[in-house]
Amino acid sequence: MHVNKGGTTVSSSLFGRRGLFCFQYKRWSLQRGVRIAMKEKLEALKQEALAQLQDVNDPQQLNDLRVKYLGKKGALTEILRGMGALSAEERPVIGQVANDVRGAIEEVISAKQEAFQQQETEERLRAEKVDVTLPGRKLSQGAIHPLSKVIQDIEDIFIGMGYRVAEGPEVETDYFNFEALNLPKNHPARDMQDSFYLTDDLLMRTQTSPVQARTMLSMQGKAPVKIICPGRVFRRDDDDATHSFQFHQIEGLVIGENIRMSDLKGTLLQFVQEMFGDNTQIRLRPSFFPFTEPSAEVDVSCVKCGGSGCRVCKQTGWLEILGCGMVHPKVLEMGGYDPDKYSGFAFGMGVERIAMLKYGVDDIRHFFNNDTAFLKQFTRI
């Protein structure tokens, strides 16, 4: 057996030291003819073995040949039995020859064995081949509801701009839902939103604005105030592709000493560019809300066509997405802020509308039908 260790070949055969020098050497001068014969035999054995090994093509045959030539009862051992007839000088010489023969045969066997092993491994790996085009086993993943996702996105944008996120109850008092927002009882503007009342004084909030009123009171006149209020709101509306009696809003409120309408424009521009892309533009149109003065509707350049006109923006290039304005002095006053010292702005938007625009959803009812075939489309977001 040859073992490779750092490039040196070490023989550990039975012709090693002990084996060779344990012979008693006698009658050495008479055995010259024997020596020549042995040498020839060994040479012939080598040739024969190598010739046979050359044609071997399976591991079993290889093993048989190894036993035949190198085994305990093999051909080489057989020849070496005749060593006894050699002189002490000749024995090492013949021993060396025998070792060489053995080495040569072993080398070939070993190379063959390695080749067979490699072949075997290759065959096994070939057999283990899988169809890589079969589908993998995916991890189970659910999706965040698209409305939650939009709310989180908007929250994150405003948190980055220094806003806190505030919340309030879904059942509101008439006072906080209307009166504190400059909508006294019998105000014609209450027609704008028919409400779900529980009693004369309690109703499902029709907007998230009451959270603004509550926050102002809880701040006890401290400034600056910078909040956004996401939440669920309710209005009497027959459900259709664009209306739902239940929907979500996000409102924002900023109060400070010297808050300007131009700041409102700047804030909204930053928001829509983060939300819809850097090239998004805004357009403010005068409008009316009881709790702001001046008031404005905000259009963004169409998220689909970028302003050149398409079906989504009805060829106008603009989409209405926000209402906003400067906080009405009466609202500031009711919230505990002196309108001569403080000013502020507020804005609000419908989450469903933003989600519909952002994802191209054409029917608001999808959001509350909760068809998983619809919801799973948002797994990637």
Next chain:
Amino acid sequence: MRVSTDWLSDYISLEGVSSEDLAARITSAGIEIDVIEKRNQGINKVVVGYVKSKEKHPDADKLNVCIVDAGQEEDLQIVCGAKNVDAGQKVPVALVGAKLPGGFDIKKAKLRGVLSQGMICSAKELGMNDKLLPKELQEGILVLPAETEIGKPIVDVLGLNDEVLELDLTPNRSDCLSMLGAAYEVSAILGRELSLPNPEKEILEVQDAAADHISVTIDANEQCSHYAARYITGVTIAPSPLWMQNRLMAAGVRPINNIVDITNYVMLEYGQPLHAFDADQLKDGAVHVRMAEAGETMVTLDGAERRLEPHMLVITAGGKPVALAGVMGGLDSEVTSSTVNIFLESAKFDGGTVRKTSRQLGLRSEASSRFEKEVDPARVIPALDRAAALMAKYAGGAVHQGIVEAGSAEVKPAVITLSLEKLNRYLGTELSLLEVKTIFSRLHFPCGDAGQGMVDVQVPSRRGDIVLDVDLIEEVARLYGYDNIPTTAIEGPTTPGALTKAQAVRRSLRRLLTHSGFQEVLGYSFIHPQQAEMFTSLASEGMAVKLAMPMSEDRSVLRTSLLPQLLDIALYNDHRKQPDLALFEMGNLFHTHEKTLTKQPVERPVLGLLLSGRLGNKQWNVQPAKVDFFDLKGALETVFDYLGIQEDDITYEANSPVGFHPGRSASIYAGQGEDKRLLGVLGQIHPKTQQELDLEDTYAAEILLEPLYDMTNDRVAYRDLPRFPGMERDLAIVVDEQVEAGSLIQTIKENAGELLQQIQVFDVFTGSKLGEGKKSVAISLTYRHKDRTLTDEEVAAVTEKAVAALQQTFGAELRK
């Protein structure tokens, strides 16, 4: 408000401004216009014709052969099928080669063998909204007044060369519910001069004083500050002139007769609703304005008997109501074809009063909607005069001398002082005093210099929406153009942005659950009353909250649990062949302890979970397992682990909560001992419910979120990793089937001492080998000492101690 550009041109020149352009400019100044209606929908070569004769068609019963003079070189022979066609009529005639709306081309044709050289048209064929036509003209051909000029293009006769702007008014701009208001707005936008009617000069009175025939008294000054009337006699009821009818139709109002049309016309022009009574039906011509008495009734114009209430304002004569002020007139005093003398009313009724009455009776009209938003007190008299003058002109009436009135028309001019510095600070602009004053002059708001950058602005009474200086700032801003306001960043101290802890926890849960395969859903906050009873509500032991006026019974109660909605959603998906569901929702529950609600109900945020069908994705060669109780419980445990809640702080009790399978459900408690509180419920939906809904085995859970916010612990404190090996011992314990694994674990924990690091159930089974009513629970125990390697002896000793306790407490035996 529908604004005819033709009518608008009476007051202001629109030369060189297209309707589209005008609409865009009005919109950008604050009044949205989405629709521009072209009244001529494609009419060409249609003229007025005179029907000279009408003969029956020789071969068709329903057809007539007419000879028509349409101002052409020769008379035309036209076959007409309309029942109402007759000789002597003036009618619209579509000549050969004419085009009609809808792409109709008129050609010479033979109808049943008779040549027809054109078509006599109905209003509908001319593209007119026939609902606005007088009733007699809705069917058959359109018959024009006898004086109509033959051969004149019909578009001129019917005023169809008009374009109507539909103003979408916000509640503050009720001033534009009148043509004059619209004219003021357009004048401010275009910067062009106004030319307004001057009714005072138009009116010609007869000598006889109105006050000798009629009288007016008010007994409700708060609800009616001013009531004025004129007396007009000898009118002839007839159709109003065509130009007036055309304008009314353009405004969306149906012409009726000259008197009614004039009141409507003036209402549209001035924004002041008027009412014409048949003066002879008002006893002694004496009108008294007062609040209705309880139990009083009257029959309104529409023939309905109305029960009146003391908050309603009425006009009475002879002690009886003859009109609901500002809402609707009475049937008895209505102007009819035989009316000769008119009592014409123009008044300022209180908006709130009108609003309440019209809402309560469900009577909304053009008049009530104007009164509701408060009419301009300065227009009560001009509108009255204008209508009287028109009645003299178009109904042959004699206007008696003087106005009979009660209350006062006096209007105090509102003056607001505006600071230029504040305006610029508020808007972020740098406008000059001159620029600001120019804008006010375009608005026709007189203004004077108050010195030191202050302006005194006089606000006309027509703009009741302008009360504060910020209202004036808005006027300046909108006419200056919002687009011209700069874009700036907020100055001043910065603030840190943040979520509240509750919001942060909910976000974490959303992340964990979606990444674990649960789909977020959002249900409705309103449910059916029966659904409110399906499950124990975690909000409290109170009652469900009802909507006062629900839209349907299915959505009439505020939800007391998320689970009924989750079941609805599961069912919805099951019907769409999507039975494998893992759903969650976070939302609020509502409950009250009050029989009659006086304060806000309890509102509790909860997390609802639902599992149905099979768990995980469909795979080839692998069938995912059907969900069971432990999948759901495991999901909850994952939630608790993720929030850093100690295992010992949560306990499960098999006490069969309402709505669940009694043997496969539990209540979940948070805290220990005295602090122990109900946290939630979980289990299989009751099989009866599953069967009713035709749903596969479905498991659901609901837990309160507020306790979770408090228990959440996101602080991680590193513990040394074990340096010495642990030792494991497995026990297979045979006990009665009723014994809960939880109690076995508890007993082991109590007895095995501090060395016990971990305890885990790894097998549970029953079988005949164990004996009737017995089960085997296999538990793996891991022991470890932090400072040394344990010996077999000490592990055996603590294990034996635990086993002995199990034997003593539960009669447990070790399985060999």
